Amino acid sequence: MKLLTLNFLTCARKTCKSLPAAFPLHPREAELEQVETDMNAALIKNILPRLEWDAMKTVTTELGLPNLPAETPAPEDLATADGEPSQTLKDLHVLLMDTAVVSGKLVCGNCGHEYAVKEGIANFLLPSHMV
Amino acid sequence: MLPTPRTAHVDYDRIYEPAEDSYLLLDTLAKRSERDFLRKRFPRNSPSPVVLEIGTGSGVVLAFATAHANHIFGRSDVLTIGTDVNPFACVAALRTVELAVSEANTAGTSTGFCLGCLEADLATPFGGHAVDVALFNPPYVPTEMVPTAPGDSSVATPFERESQLLALSYAGGVDGMEVTNRLLDQLPGILSRRGVAYILLCAQNKPAAIARRINDASDDWVAQVVNSSGKTAGWERLSILRIWRT
Numbered sequence: 001m002k003l004l005t006l007n008f009l010t011c012a013r014k015t016c017k018s019l020p021a022a023f024p025l026h027p028r029e030a031e032l033e034q035v036e037t038d039m040n041a042a043l044i045k046n047i048l049p050r051l052e053w054d055a056m057k058t059v060t061t062e063l064g065l066p067n068l069p070a071e072t073p074a075p076e077d078l079a080t081a082d083g084e085p086s087q088t089l090k091d092l093h094v095l096l097m098d099t100a101v102v103s104g105k106l107v108c109g110n111c112g113h114e115y116a117v118k119e120g121i122a123n124f125l126l127p128s129h130m131v
Numbered sequence: 132m133l134p135t136p137r138t139a140h141v142d143y144d145r146i147y148e149p150a151e152d153s154y155l156l157l158d159t160l161a162k163r164s165e166r167d168f169l170r171k172r173f174p175r176n177s178p179s180p181v182v183l184e185i186g187t188g189s190g191v192v193l194a195f196a197t198a199h200a201n202h203i204f205g206r207s208d209v210l211t212i213g214t215d216v217n218p219f220a221c222v223a224a225l226r227t228v229e230l231a232v233s234e235a236n237t238a239g240t241s242t243g244f245c246l247g248c249l250e251a252d253l254a255t256p257f258g259g260h261a262v263d264v265a266l267f268n269p270p271y272v273p274t275e276m277v278p279t280a281p282g283d284s285s286v287a288t289p290f291e292r293e294s295q296l297l298a299l300s301y302a303g304g305v306d307g308m309e310v311t312n313r314l315l316d317q318l319p320g321i322l323s324r325r326g327v328a329y330i331l332l333c334a335q336n337k338p339a340a341i342a343r344r345i346n347d348a349s350d351d352w353v354a355q356v357v358n359s360s361g362k363t364a365g366w367e368r369l370s371i372l373r374i375w376r377t
């Protein structure tokens with residue numbers, strides 16, 4: 001599961017869903033891997049407006065990854081003056097497209113439920129009494 | 132004709148085999164009218180669309196949407212993601228996506244980007260109106276009951292567990308609509324302001340009545356049958372319902 005997925009996920013419990021504390025889920029004991037993928041500058045540029053920047057900052061800090069800039073980068077920060085990919089673009093590409101969670105847990109900040117990740121597949125199924 | 136993703140690696144004792152319903156969903160996404168609709172709704176340089184396939188099974192639809200994003204959306208900066216209650220399906224679906232993407236890349240086509248496949252009940256881990264396009268080929272066969280989802284691993288033997296997972300992929304309960312109705316309830320919470328869902332229905336699900344129910348319920352949502360197949364005695368056996376926010 002790509003790290004970027006966490007930008008879209010919340011706790012699966014109905015009672016948590018709409019609560020701010022249920023997002024983002026907090027990775028614990030996470031094993032990460034990096035698989036190099038082709039750079040798609042348009043993809044990075046066009047997902048920026050979809051990123052919950054503070055949530056992504058929380059997740060990267062908790063994972064001990066390099067800190068993200070304080071604010072969402074502007075589209076013009078993604079290329080250098082001569083039109084080459086900027087360092088910001090390269091860093092975002094590595095973080096969002098290349099980095100994946102292989103194993104560990106994703107923990108809800110509201111109810112504390114731990115969703116296991118095994119072999120890159122996160123399990124969001126809940127026992128019936130918790131749905 | 133766009134190539135259909137290869138699924139030779141999928142174990143059909145454990146995972147729903149792609150059938151007419153899956154292919155109708157592929158046909159719908161490749162159709163001129165739907166491509167026009169989606170391209171207008173997600174114009175180039177607007178934020179990247181997020182496509183969620185609910186209940187991937189073999190992954191044939193997820194792989195098709197990922198590998199042919201450029202043909203469908205007119206842009207390749209498309210994110211895709213899948214869910215299935217069956218962990219075997221999640222693994223197989225990711226493999227199907229990988230094969231289809233590498234085949235498209237070999238042919239020189241740029242593809243969408245798949246984030247992964249989650250073991251989940253429908254779209255329950257998605258919140259905050261994150262999804263732009265939801266694709267759902269539900270268990271639509273009318274059955275007496277829907278098997279319980281495998282949240283508890285209370286089912287005894289591996290064989291029983293596998294049969295239960297396979298039954299979950301087709302058993303639709305009353306009118307074949309129990310699972311689809313649960314997803315319809317989730318749609319307003321998961322779909323973005325640009326959100327669209329494509330849902331496969333069979334004749335017993337009464338697609339026209341469902342479309343009417345949605346259209347009558349609110350001015351914010353529109354539903355329309357946009358594709359169908361398998362005409363028997365004047366009835367379309369399978370249809371695709373498109374539901375979108377106005």
Ligand SMILES: [Zn+2]
Nearest residue numbers: 011016108111
């Ligand atoms: Zn929770």
